[in-house]
Amino acid sequence: MTPTTTTASAKTGVNKIDVPVLARVEGEGALHIKTKAGKILDLKLNIPEPPRLFEGFLAGRHFSEVPDITARICGICPIAYQMSSIHALERALNVQVHPQIRALRRLFYCGEWIESHALHIYMLHAPDFLGFQDVLELAAQQKDTVLAALRLKRIGNEIVRVIGGREIHPVSACVGGFYRVPRRDELLPLVEDLKWALDTSLATVRLVSGFPFPDFEVDYEFVALSHPDEYALNEGRIVSNRGLDIDSAEFEDHSVEQHVRHSNALHSIIKARSSYHAGPLARFNLNFNQLPEIARQAALDSRLEPPIRNPFKSIIARAVELVFACHEALRLIEQSEPASEPRAAITPHTSTGMAATEAPRGLLYHRYSMDERGLILAAKIVPPTAQNLKRIEDDLWGYVPQLLDLPNEELTWRAEQAIRNYDPCISCATHFLKLDRVRG
Numbered sequence: 001m002t003p004t005t006t007t008a009s010a011k012t013g014v015n016k017i018d019v020p021v022l023a024r025v026e027g028e029g030a031l032h033i034k035t036k037a038g039k040i041l042d043l044k045l046n047i048p049e050p051p052r053l054f055e056g057f058l059a060g061r062h063f064s065e066v067p068d069i070t071a072r073i074c075g076i077c078p079i080a081y082q083m084s085s086i087h088a089l090e091r092a093l094n095v096q097v098h099p100q101i102r103a104l105r106r107l108f109y110c111g112e113w114i115e116s117h118a119l120h121i122y123m124l125h126a127p128d129f130l131g132f133q134d135v136l137e138l139a140a141q142q143k144d145t146v147l148a149a150l151r152l153k154r155i156g157n158e159i160v161r162v163i164g165g166r167e168i169h170p171v172s173a174c175v176g177g178f179y180r181v182p183r184r185d186e187l188l189p190l191v192e193d194l195k196w197a198l199d200t201s202l203a204t205v206r207l208v209s210g211f212p213f214p215d216f217e218v219d220y221e222f223v224a225l226s227h228p229d230e231y232a233l234n235e236g237r238i239v240s241n242r243g244l245d246i247d248s249a250e251f252e253d254h255s256v257e258q259h260v261r262h263s264n265a266l267h268s269i270i271k272a273r274s275s276y277h278a279g280p281l282a283r284f285n286l287n288f289n290q291l292p293e294i295a296r297q298a299a300l301d302s303r304l305e306p307p308i309r310n311p312f313k314s315i316i317a318r319a320v321e322l323v324f325a326c327h328e329a330l331r332l333i334e335q336s337e338p339a340s341e342p343r344a345a346i347t348p349h350t351s352t353g354m355a356a357t358e359a360p361r362g363l364l365y366h367r368y369s370m371d372e373r374g375l376i377l378a379a380k381i382v383p384p385t386a387q388n389l390k391r392i393e394d395d396l397w398g399y400v401p402q403l404l405d406l407p408n409e410e411l412t413w414r415a416e417q418a419i420r421n422y423d424p425c426i427s428c429a430t431h432f433l434k435l436d437r438v439r440g
Contacts, residue, residue, distance in 0.1 A: 029424075031396070031415060032262075038404055045393050045419070047265040058379040063089050063175060063348065063370050070366075070381070071169045074425060076119065078169050079112040079160065080359030081366075081381075083234050088366040089175045091249075092353025093346055100339040101177045104163060107187075107332040108173065109233045109357070111159025113325040114152060114197065116360035117280075117318045120423045121204060122149030125315050128417040129211035148200055152322075155193045159329060162186055177343030187333045194333070198326040202298055205319040209302030214414075216399050217309040220391075221273060222282035225358050231290040231324055232283070234357040239286060240276065241307070248356040251365050257382065258390075267390035268382060275390040278362030279422060280317040281308060292331075295323040311395055311421040318360075318423075348374030359384050361423050385424045392422055 030046035054073055058066055070085040071078040083105060090097070097105075122145070123135045132138040139146040157167040162182050164170020172178045223244065225236035239245045246254060257266040270276050285306045288296065299305065299320045304313065352369040362384030369377040399418050403411045 029419075031419075033400060033415075035404060038401075040397065040401060040404075043393065043397055043400065044262040045389065045396070047263040047389070055379045055381055058368075058376050061376050063093075063368070063374045063376060066368065066376065066379075067173055067175065068169075068171060071171075073381075073383075075168055076116050076425065077112060077359045077361070079108055079164070079173075080357055080364050082170070082173050083109065084355055084357045084359075084364045084366040084381075085368070086173060086175050087234060087355035087357060088353045088368050089370075090353070091355055092351040092368060092370060093175070093348065094351075095176050095344050095346060097177055097344055098339040098341065100337050101181075101342075103332050103336065104178065104181065104339070105173070106233055107159065107329055107336075108163045108170075110325040110329040110332070111156045111163065113156070113233075113321060113360050114159065114329070115154075115156030117322045117325070118149050118152035118156065120360070121208065121315060121318055121322070122146065122152075124423065125417075125420050126208070126211075128413075128420065129208070129315070152197055152200055155190075155197045156325075158193070159190060162190065174343055176346050177339070177341070179342065181339055181342045184336055184338065187336055191330065191333055194326055194330050198294075198323065198330065201319065201322040201326050202294075204322055205298045205302055205316065208315045208319050209304065211315065213310055213312045214399075214402075216312065216402070218277075218311065218395060218398060220277040220282075220309060221270060221275075222285050223270075223276045223278050223363060223387075224282040224286045225356060225363065226287055227290065229290075231287055231292075231328070232358055238356060238363065240270075241286060242273070244270070248365065249354045251354065251356060251382075252367070252380075255365075255382070255387075257386065263389065265389055266386050267393075268387040269390060275394050276387070277311075277391050278384055278387045279314065280321050280360075280362075281311065281314040282362065283358060284308065284317040284320060291320070291324055292327050294327055295320050298323050311418070314421045348372065361385060361388075361425060363387060383425070385422070388422045388424065392419055392424065395421070 032044045032046060033040065034042040058069060066085045066089060067082045070081040073081045127134055127138050130138060135146060160170055161167045163172060165172040172180050221240050221242045223240045225232035226239040227236035237245060238248055238251060244254060254271055255268055256271050257268050260267055285308060288306045302316060304316050348370065350372045354367040356363055356365045364384055365382040367380040371377055395418055396415060400415060403414050
């Protein structure tokens with residue numbers, strides 16, 4: 001079980017509980033809860049990790065260096081950062097890519113979604129629902145399940161390697177296209193594994209839809225990309241279920257980042273309202289009709305139909321997206337043709353460009369300004385987890401009151417499970433969350 005320490009003061013009536021290490025949250029975080037007479041007086045999701053300063057690192061760099069630098073932001077989602085920067089820079093430079101380059105980028109993104117969703121569903125989140133402390137306990141009892149999950153992740157990684165040159169921090173993508181485009185005979189060996197992955201992803205939907213879910217629903221503002229012709233990955237307009245419908249160039253007109261004293265990660269809100277929910281549940285609710293029939297039917301067979309407002313069911317939405325990503329990857333390989341040129345010619349000029357893509361965890365926004373030599377003057381990156389952090393806190397304010405009569409260890413586990421609904425990537429380093437609970 002998670003180690004806990006409890007201290008109580010007879011004089012003040014304060015009961016303080018510290019949980020120093022909790023697993024399966026990516027990065028360093030701390031949860032502080034203060035209660036009195038069964039009510040929450042204070043709740044903070046503390047993010048103590050120091051700023052990583054990537055936006056500062058980019059200033060003065062040539063635009064061609066940006067994709068390789070931004071790919072280093074995340075080892076699990078390097079393509080999201082790489083492609084968001086590429087799209088923003090291409091908009092700044094008025095670059096149009098060949099349709100087959102566009103299709104190859106979509107396949108590239110499918111690889112990342114497959115490996116990331118498989119990792120989250122099986123390694124980070126499923127143990128919560130199956131009653132295991134971690135994936136090692138799960139593997140001891142359900143070895144075949146974990147082996148299948150690892151194979152799923154490897155298949156996603158292999159797509160990334162074939163297209164990007166390597167599994168982690170790929171190096172082939174560039175502004176205007178790719179430095180090298182894989183031949184069709186390099187893509188075809190992926191097909192048999194992807195057929196297996198598609199069958200396994202359908203089984204994953206059936207598995208996770210049978211999990212026990214807390215009775216907790218929220219009237220969210222869901223925000224995601226949406227495209228009229230496809231399930232949005234790296235192109236589309238930013239929309240919400242409350243009327244937002246904007247080009248990515250308008251994102252900062254409607255969303256603002258706020259600094260809060262207890263967090264080194266900024267909180268994003270919609271200016272006219274407040275926190276919002278980005279990620280698989282938002283995409284599923286906003287773009288359900290754009291899913292291929294096989295993914296829609298898998299959702300319907302699992303009694304998952306929009307609108308879904310229970311954040312714990314995000315694990316089902318991720319599984320449905322796993323079906324989509326495997327199906328879409330197969331379609332793209334089947335229809336693949338060589339592009340006439342691997343990348344477009346580019347002439348730098350003074351300009352600014354903005355773009356958003358859908359990282360596995362949610363909307364990712366980039367903005368770049370450059371001078372006439374193509375040197376970056378300013379950069380802005382708004383990650384999915386920063387966009388979700390206030391929403392996670394708001395969920396905890398609504399959910400934790402149901403848990404206050406539980407033993408401390410169970411309350412901690414339930415609160416951490418609620419945080420894991422968002423698959424937060426606080427950083428790519430240590431993996432723990434601290435709980436500090438004070439009763440007055």
